[in-house]
Amino acid sequence: MDRYDRHRPLFGEEAFERLRRCRILVAGAGGLGSTVLQLLARGGFHDIYIYDDANIDLPDLNRQLLYDTRHLGRSKLEVACEVLRDINPDATLHGVPERITASTILPDVDIVVDALDTFEARSVLDDLCHGRRIPWIHGGVSDFFGQVTTFVPGVTQRFRELFGSMPSLEAAGGVHTIYPPVVTAVASVMASEAFMLAGGNTGNLLTGRLLTIDLRVNAFECIELAPPR
């Protein structure tokens, strides 16, 4: 028996080995990042890069499942790595105590997961991933709502092409109100995209589709997106 016995058969040995060899980067270890990272570490991703430069504040604890009251004031990255190592010592965690910026040189990874919290930061990530031809999984949340899609350079529209120019967090009021369950719902779909992409089961990914989630009315709906121009 090993820790992957309950889900490895769902992939098959070959696909699971691909997943094990996949190098993945999670940008942000906040709400979405907490759940995504736990699922990746528990699920057998071996090389996980984590970028975050923030500390843990009290309002984070309603939804950021890696952290608890003992961790207040500490670095998210530091605590995330500690907790994830306890969850799965088999995972190799590469923690980078930085925000991703236009000057960031992404490590050599196969997949990037967007667990960021502003449209500006995502636009930067879009440029970096597009330049390196790295597929990336986008998720966003606010109030009772969220959306997920997977961008594949050259195959799907880019983030900038889909979303255009969105207001900064300050212009949008400065802080997002967020229903905690929608964060884990969106993050779970994002992690599933990562599992499928890494395992090579790419036929039904959210590439070219935008999944919208509305937990106020329990609606999960897809919008078909046009191919890139």
Next chain:
Amino acid sequence: MIIRVRLFSLLRSKFGRSVVDVETDRPIPLRELITQVESRAGPGLVGELIDGEKIRKGTLLLVGGRNVIFGDGLDTIVDGTQEICFFPPSGGG
């Protein structure tokens, strides 16, 4: 022809509708469609989507799976063959 518009997230909760059908005898510009949707969904929708002559920042208007700001914007002609979706996407994480 029937032009079907899907509303999402905050628009859905504010106007209590997920779908609004607009009947028209000709293709119409998106700007006119939004006015017609407001007459069915309730006052305030135009203001949610349009700021003066421009699409309000933070609003995503998809016609046929494309953001109209990179095409003809509010002058985009719609005719009932495209999927039309209006919503403010979620930016938090």
